[in-house]
Amino acid sequence: MRRRKRTALGLLFVVLSAGLAAFFTNRWFINPQVTTALVPADAIVVFPGGPKADDRIERAVQLMEQGLAPVLFIATDIKQTELEASVCDGSSFDFATACRISVPRNTHGNAVATRAEAEARSWDSVILVTADDHITRSHMLLKRCYRGEIQTAVSVKEPADRERFRRTTHEWGGMLKAVFTDRC
Numbered sequence: 001m002r003r004r005k006r007t008a009l010g011l012l013f014v015v016l017s018a019g020l021a022a023f024f025t026n027r028w029f030i031n032p033q034v035t036t037a038l039v040p041a042d043a044i045v046v047f048p049g050g051p052k053a054d055d056r057i058e059r060a061v062q063l064m065e066q067g068l069a070p071v072l073f074i075a076t077d078i079k080q081t082e083l084e085a086s087v088c089d090g091s092s093f094d095f096a097t098a099c100r101i102s103v104p105r106n107t108h109g110n111a112v113a114t115r116a117e118a119e120a121r122s123w124d125s126v127i128l129v130t131a132d133d134h135i136t137r138s139h140m141l142l143k144r145c146y147r148g149e150i151q152t153a154v155s156v157k158e159p160a161d162r163e164r165f166r167r168t169t170h171e172w173g174g175m176l177k178a179v180f181t182d183r184c
Contacts, residue, residue: 027136028136028137028171028175029132029133029136029167029168029171029172030132030133030168031132032132032133032135032136032152032154033136033152034132034135034152034153034154035127035151035152035153038063038068038127038151038153039068039151040067040068040069041068041069041123041125041126041127041149041151042069042070042071042118042121042122042123042124042125042126042148043069043070043071043072043073043098043117043118043121043123043126043127044060044063044064044068044069044071044072044073044126044127044129045073045074045075045114045126045127045128045129045142046060046072046073046074046075046129046130047075047107047110047128047129047130047134047138048074048075048076048080048081048084048110049134050131050134050167052131052155053081053084054081054083054084055131055155056129056130056131056155057074057081057083057084057087058083058155059129059153059154059155060072060074060129060155061087061093063127063129063153064093064095065095068127069126069127070095070096071095071096071097071098071121072087072093072095072096072097072098073097073098073099073100073114073117073126074087074088074097074098074099074100075099075100075102075109075110075111075113075114075117076088076099076100076101076102076113077101077102077105077109078101087099098117098121100113100114100116100117101113107134107137107138107141107174107178107182108141108178108182110138110141110142111138111141111142111144111145111146111182111184112145112184114126114142114145114146115142115145115146115184118146118148123148124148124149125148125149125150125151126142126146126148126149126150126151127150127151127152127153128142128150128151128152128153129153129154129155130154130155131154131155131167132154132155133164133167133168133171134171135152135154136175137171137174137175137178139152140178141178141182144182144183144184145184
């Protein structure tokens, strides 16, 4: 009888854990909360990276062309795509651009670089652009570092494929690290 009770409790624990993991995976990485109606801000900020890095920058350029901010900022590193390098160069666009190297070279470093740029330029509000599976953690880390208003815009909805599974697993690890260690 005792063994059945332990087995039932163990099974209940597994089912509840799986349910919670599925809920938070959907909420944080598959269908995250984003700003539904963007309003003008002091800057559009891109946290680059991932397998479709240019999609994030292309989305930010679209938002710039809609007149949502006077400057496009990328928290970048020395490893840049051609599009990212052209934004950092600034000569290819009809709007202001700025880039700052992220140290460390990760999402936390992007938040720290954005804070430094925002302080230097006195930004009170930004629109954060990144991938859907990255937006929750990016927003959380930026909110820790930057005291202004943050709107969120997703660059692209990732397809449900093997790469999506790998990215979601990566984001779970990043989220755990962010919750317990990343501070500004």
